[in-house]
Amino acid sequence: xxxxxVKAFTEQLEALSSSVAQMGGxxxxxxADAIEAIARRDTARAEAVVGGDRRVDExxxxxxxxxMKLLALRQPMAVDLRETLAAIKTASELxxxxxxxxxxxxxxxxxxxxPPIRLTQxxxxxxxxxxxxxxxxxxxxxxxxxxSAEMVWKQDGEIDxxxxxxxxxxxxxxxxxxxxxGLCTHLLFIxxxxxxxxDHCTNIAEVIYHMVTGGQLATDxxxxxxxxxxxxxxxxxx
Amino acid sequence: xxxxxxxxxxxxxxxxxxxxxLLVGGAVIAWFxxxxxxxxxxxxxxxxxxxxxxxxxxxxxxxxxxxxxESKLPVLTPLHRELLxxxxxxLMLIDAEERVIxxxxxxxxxxxxxxxRKRVSALLRTPAVLEALSRTFATGETASVEYxxxxxxxxxxxxxxxxxxxxxxxxxxxxxxxxxxxxTEQMRVDFVANASHELxxxxxxxxxxxxxxxxxAKDDKAAREKFLDIMSVEAERxxxxxxxxxxxxxxxxxxxxxxxxxxxxxxxxxxxxAALAPLAKADNITILVDAAExxxxxxxxxxxxxxLFQNLIHNAIKYxxxxxxxxxxxxxxxxxxxxxxxxxxxxAVKDDGEGIPPEAIPRLTERFYRVDVKRSRERGGTGLGLxxxxxxxxxHGGRMQIESRLGEGSTFTIxxxxxxxxxxxxxxxxx
Numbered sequence: 120x121x122x123x124x125v126k127a128f129t130e131q132l133e134a135l136s137s138s139v140a141q142m143g144g145x146x147x148x149x150x151a152d153a154i155e156a157i158a159r160r161d162t163a164r165a166e167a168v169v170g171g172d173r174r175v176d177e178x179x180x181x182x183x184x185x186x187m188k189l190l191a192l193r194q195p196m197a198v199d200l201r202e203t204l205a206a207i208k209t210a211s212e213l214x215x216x217x218x219x220x221x222x223x224x225x226x227x228x229x230x231x232x233x234p235p236i237r238l239t240q241x242x243x244x245x246x247x248x249x250x251x252x253x254x255x256x257x258x259x260x261x262x263x264x265x266x267s268a269e270m271v272w273k274q275d276g277e278i279d280x281x282x283x284x285x286x287x288x289x290x291x292x293x294x295x296x297x298x299x300x301g302l303c304t305h306l307l308f309i310x311x312x313x314x315x316x317x318d319h320c321t322n323i324a325e326v327i328y329h330m331v332t333g334g335q336l337a338t339d340x341x342x343x344x345x346x347x348x349x350x351x352x353x354x355x356x357x
Numbered sequence: 358x359x360x361x362x363x364x365x366x367x368x369x370x371x372x373x374x375x376x377x378x379l380l381v382g383g384a385v386i387a388w389f390x391x392x393x394x395x396x397x398x399x400x401x402x403x404x405x406x407x408x409x410x411x412x413x414x415x416x417x418x419x420x421x422x423x424x425x426x427e428s429k430l431p432v433l434t435p436l437h438r439e440l441l442x443x444x445x446x447x448l449m450l451i452d453a454e455e456r457v458i459x460x461x462x463x464x465x466x467x468x469x470x471x472x473x474r475k476r477v478s479a480l481l482r483t484p485a486v487l488e489a490l491s492r493t494f495a496t497g498e499t500a501s502v503e504y505x506x507x508x509x510x511x512x513x514x515x516x517x518x519x520x521x522x523x524x525x526x527x528x529x530x531x532x533x534x535x536x537x538x539x540x541t542e543q544m545r546v547d548f549v550a551n552a553s554h555e556l557x558x559x560x561x562x563x564x565x566x567x568x569x570x571x572x573x574a575k576d577d578k579a580a581r582e583k584f585l586d587i588m589s590v591e592a593e594r595x596x597x598x599x600x601x602x603x604x605x606x607x608x609x610x611x612x613x614x615x616x617x618x619x620x621x622x623x624x625x626x627x628x629x630x631a632a633l634a635p636l637a638k639a640d641n642i643t644i645l646v647d648a649a650e651x652x653x654x655x656x657x658x659x660x661x662x663x664x665l666f667q668n669l670i671h672n673a674i675k676y677x678x679x680x681x682x683x684x685x686x687x688x689x690x691x692x693x694x695x696x697x698x699x700x701x702x703x704x705a706v707k708d709d710g711e712g713i714p715p716e717a718i719p720r721l722t723e724r725f726y727r728v729d730v731k732r733s734r735e736r737g738g739t740g741l742g743l744x745x746x747x748x749x750x751x752x753h754g755g756r757m758q759i760e761s762r763l764g765e766g767s768t769f770t771i772x773x774x775x776x777x778x779x780x781x782x783x784x785x786x787x788x
Contacts, residue, residue, distance in 0.1 A: 137476045144482025151507070174484075241723060251508045261479035262469070281719040 128193050135185050135206045136260075139213075142178040143257040146213040149175060149220040150253060150316060154246035156227040157239055157309065165231070168224035175217035182210040198330075205330035209260065212319045212326070216253065219312040219319075226305045233302050238288065242309055245281045249313045252278065252320040259327050268327040271320060272336055278317035279343035285310045290351040314344060446533055447514075451477055453494060453526035467506065467514075467532065477530070486516050486530075493518040493528050504532065510613050510751055513539040536613040544606050555598055555725065555740075559591040594737070601741040605724070608661065608748045616658045616753055619776045622702050623648045625659065626685055629666035633674060641680045644670065648687040653775035655702050657753050665749045666704070668742045669769050673708035675736045677766070681709045690772065700775040701755075709766040718759050722747035746771075 123129045149168055156165035186207045189195060195203050223246075230239065252271055259268040289303045289310070328336045381397070438459075441448060447464035449457050449472075457472050457480070465472065468480040478487055481504065489500035499519040506512045514532040521529050566584045574580040623646075630644045637644050655662075666685075673683040684707045691700050713721070717728045725740040727733040733740060746769075750757045753773050761767035 133476065137478045140476070140478045140482050141484070141487060144478070144487065145484050147482060148484055151505070241720065241726075244723060247507070254508045257482060261475075261482075277719060280715065284716040284718075284720050287716050 123199075125193075128195075128199075131185070131189055131193070132195075132199060132202060135182065135189060135203065138178065138182045138185060139206050139209050140257065140261055142175065142182060142210055142213050143253075143260065145171075145175050145178060146216045146220070147250065147253055147257065149217050150223075150246070150250055153220040153223040153227065154243055154250065154313075156224055157230065157246070158243035160231045160235065162228055162231045165224040165227040169221055169228075172217050172221040175214060179210045179214040182206055198333075201330045201333065205326045208326045209323050212323050216316050216319050219316045223309050223312050226309050229305055230302070236299075236302065236306075238285070238292075238306060241285060241288075242306060242313075245278065245285065245310060246313050248278050248281060249316045249320070252317050256320045256323045256327070259324065263327075263331050265328050265331040268324040268331070269336060272324040272328070275317050275321045276343040278314055279345075282310055282314040283343070283345050283349065286346045286349060287351055290349075294351065446531055448529060448531045450521075451490065451528045451530060455490065455494070458527065464532070481516075481530075486518075489516065490518050490528065490530065493520050494526065503535075509754065512536045512613055537610075540610050540613070544610055547609075548602065548606055551724065552599070552602055555602075556595055559595045559598075562591050563588050563595075594734075594739075597737065598739045598741075601739045601745065604664070605741055605745050605748065608745060608752065612748055612752045614752070616656050616661070618657060618659055619654045620657055620659050620662070621652065621654050622657075622662070622704060622773065623652055623687055625657075625662045626666050626687065626704060629663050629670055630685065632663075632667060633670050636671070637674050637683070640674060640677075642674055642677055642683060643681075644674075644683045644685070646685045646687075649689060652687055652689055652702055653700055655753070655773045656776045657773065661749045661752070665746050665771070666706070668746050669706045669771070672742060672769075673706055673710075673767075675738070677708035677710040683708050689775075692772070692774075701772045702775055703770060703772045705768050705770045707766060707768040712763040712765055713759070713761040713767050714763065715761075718761060721759060722757070 149171055152164050152168045152171075155161060156168065186203050189203050193199075252274065255267060256271045258264070259271065286307065289307050293300045293303045325336050328334070378401075441450075441459070442461050444461055445463055447461065447467045449460040449464045449468075452458050455477050457475055457477060460468065460472050472480055477490060481487070483504050485502040486504050489502045492498060493500050497520045499517065501515060501517050504514045504516045506514070513535040515535055517529075517531045517533070519529055519531075521527055566588050570581060570584055574584065626648070627646055630646055634644065670683060670685070677683060684705075686705050686707075688703050688705075689700060690703045691698055713728060717726075720726045721728075722743045724744040727738065727740050747757060750771055750773070755771060755773035758770040758772075759767065760770070
């Protein structure tokens with residue numbers, strides 16, 4: 120961070136980015152707990168995640184207030200301005216990730232009342248990928264590292280491919296045995312939520328890239344989510 | 358406290374100086390009029406400038422403590438500092454603003470280099486850790502919470518925070534590695550779950566045949582021969598499965614322990630290829646090793662790396678075209694990590710089989726995932742080969758990339774960091 124003549128300005132900027140890091144940590148913990156709740160069939164943990172989302176929202180409000188004060192009182196320029204805007208944008212992406220974690224946790228509570236299904240382990244693995252992306256992008260934010268942000272941005276395709284694969288498998292399950300439709304729909308939404316969490320990480324990566332370099336990452340990200348065009352032909356099992 | 362009394366003393370000095378100035382000024386005006394006052398003022402100003410220059414030349418009291426943020430610490434002798442530096446457990450000292458004063462070598466392995474003056478929240482974001490730290494600062498109580506680092510390899514720590522100084526306020530944050538304990542716990546659960554699930558089918562088959570042989574097919578010689586053949590195939594399958602499960606478990610247990618040996622990947626690949634040559638010959642497949650010259654060595658466990666490449670080459674033979682070719686190429690590349698640019702060795706194992714459907718690629722390393730269950734069973738696969746590969750790659754701090762086109766074949770690329778100099782090694786590597 121660049122030093123300013125007014126020391127309080129530097130301190131306010133640092134406090135802002137520290138709040139964002141803190142919020143990132145909270146979102147990370149929420150997502151990790153939600154995934155753990157699925158993998159270990161831990162309903163108590165899932166309930167804790169649902170209750171904990173409020174804290175993420177509170178932190179987002181705090182960050183917005185801090186940023187607003189900075190904009191109003193200090194009129195930041197250049198990298199300072201980008202940093203302030205990046206804090207606001209990152210906070211709103213993190214808030215969305217928090218919401219997704221909460222939704223996953225809610226569905227985990229329902230899942231845990233049903234008999235265990237092997238596919239939840241694949242789902243937890245996909246969640247692990249999303250979590251790794253979130254961790255890397257938050258590290259990039261703390262280190263002000265455009266290069267790793269770009270790497271996160273490029274890696275999102277892996278989560279999308281995983282999602283494609285799970286999507287197909289779940290559709291096949293539902294066709295084979297209509298009794299699983301209720302359960303599989305929840306699994307499908309959980310997978311979608313994880314995929315969305317990955318997308319939010321790429322958004323944060325774009326924000327970081329802009330904050331550090333002032334430039335933009337290319338607008339067309341390598342997209343690999345094909346589920347909106349996927350259909351699995353119905354085959355009757357003997 | 359020290360700063361407040363210092364400030365009061367300074368204030369008193371200023372007031373005395375002002376009073377003296379007024380007295381002298383008044384006397385001068387009374388004796389010489391205003392012109393004299395200007396001369397006197399000029400002389401005082403010159404004296405003040407000279408005094409301030411002289412004051413700057415005096416070395417600060419703690420100049421010998423270095424000019425980093427550590428100089429804030431009143432007494433930390435070189436011996437103490439070296440002691441903290443060499444401690445095998447990650448440790449950092451934190452000031453009242455929750456900024457890092459210093460981090461020892463083991464801690465730098467966890468949070469990265471150049472962390473001095475950074476806020477703790479930028480390094481360890483976990484809410485539980487930050488809450489424990491601020492509680493310690495506020496109340497002086499020690500706290501102990503769990504911290505999980507998930508990337509690149511899952512590690513569990515117990516984090517202790519304690520306030521160790523009041524003037525200035527300093528807290529320490531010490532981490533204790535619990536990964537081994539957690540992994541042992543997890544391994545037991547996973548092993549039982551996997552073994553019971555995967556062994557059930559072949560075991561049921563064997564039990565069924567035994568029952569038939571004891572009962573209805575007791576004196577049927579032809580059936581007995583046939584059943585015994587099937588039973589031996591199933592028994593063989595169970596044996597392989599248990600072998601793979603055991604080796605997966607062993608590798609998983611050690612995944613967080615960095616490898617020690619320094620070896621040449623070229624030799625490892627050739628050894629793995631030689632071991633599989635008879636198998637390749639049976640399918641009339643040629644194995645071609647194409648290594649670049651002057652490849653750097655890598656840090657790695659020889660046995661694990663041989664197993665890694667054996668699994669990959671075995672897959673390439675199993676799923677390759679008959680009369681086909683398996684090409685293994687070794688190249689040097691580089692990648693940027695948190696420690697800057699690092700040289701890597703990259704090995705690509707390419708087959709010319711029918712390829713893997715794109716939706717299966719991301720899930721290949723999942724244990725017991727099979728693209729085609731029937732075919733994998735026929736070929737004697739356990740569904741664990743690539744899971745083992747993935748864990749070995751993780752342990753070596755490498756990456757695996759899978760590319761495949763239907764009808765053209767698949768390429769598995771493994772990238773492993775080149776061996777570091779001992780001075781740059783991670784602390785855990787040296788333990």
